[in-house]
Amino acid sequence: MFKVYIVGDAIRVVRRFSLPNVDEGDLSNNAGVFRFPRVSCAAASADDADLDPCVAELPPRPLLEILARELRRRLGLRLFNIDMIREHGTRDRFYVIDMNYFPGYGKMPGYEQVFTDFLLSLAQKEYKRRPSYSSGEGGDEREG
Template sequence: MRVHEEVSDEMEEEEAADAPDQLAFSPPPAAAAVQRLVVGYALTKKKVKSFLQPKLLALARKKGIHFVSIDETRPLPEQGPFDIILHKLTNKEWQQVLEDYREEHPEVTVLDPPNAIQHLHNRQSMLQEVADLSLSNVYGEVCTPRQLVIMKDPLSIPDAVANAGLTLPLVAKPLVVDGTSKSHELSLAYVETSLSMLDPPLVLQEFVNHGGIVFKVYVVGETIRVVRRFSLPDVNIYDLENNDGIFRFPRVSCATNNAEDAEIDPCIAELPPRPLLEKLGRELRRRLV
């Protein structure tokens, strides 16, 4: 705004003509504060160490995202407030705490709701959703191996496998995925006599040679990320004839078994077509929510 003295109109006009404009500035408004988003996390120590890396925390802070540890020994309503709760605990007590909290605080996003992940805890029901899909198209086909669920009595497994018409070798997986290391342990049974050595409850699946590589597909919204992981090696006739029956494997497809930089046959390591992955991701998200 122009600054004027209380003078005659003539002097004012003269000065206004000869002198440069004098402007009075107000301080610029403060920059809009970044919206603060509080993420409460309830994770195992191992998950905290692997997930909450300094680089991630620094990037999150720049975006206004703050991670806050949830104390499981204290009532959840007394902590926070939270915008999001991120958890990776599976015990029944914690599941009930979360369900009660969601009823009282529907505005808080829980990743993932207990009722949504129960479906994925059971390998039988989880794989069935894939088997029920119809994704055959020009980009490829998604298939599932034939499987059999054994709840108890390992001595009955050979007869059950024969009655189901399954073909050896078979992959044995614990039926329930509960977040423990044991739930990720696999066994590969080569001969019939080894089947009674397995430990129910479990899922038996026909083994399909796949080049020793598995593709893990991560879907967040519309974003898809595919990574290669080393998997169980292919089975050949020599293995079947010269093995006493069963191999036990620890966690097979974890991040430490990254195959991204390995020298792999391009035909084996070729990524699945993205249109097929996008359709698969959409369909599974719809079915598993």
């Protein structure tokens, strides 16, 4: 599973352990109860794990950029994350399985800098949009 964090224009991806695939044969042999040994570790990062190269490969950057841009446009959000999975046996088929409109960013590496840059960019945009006053009219004096 891939957690894709969108913070303004920044996109960061973190691999997470996912539940294993269940074969159709397993479905017919069990009464709907499956044992998944790593569920308690599912939130742990998979970055250092010995993963199959197909599983370890992140979603393509162009796909993430298009997806993030379209979600920003349609939803009007600048802070959100999505969970994505890759279809078993494929390299290029991904599904968005969850979306959070204000996720916790604590598990995103380097979140402090990314989040600070985002807040600063918002403040700078707002500052530039403010009307400029000449020094003779009183009020806010500023350059540029």
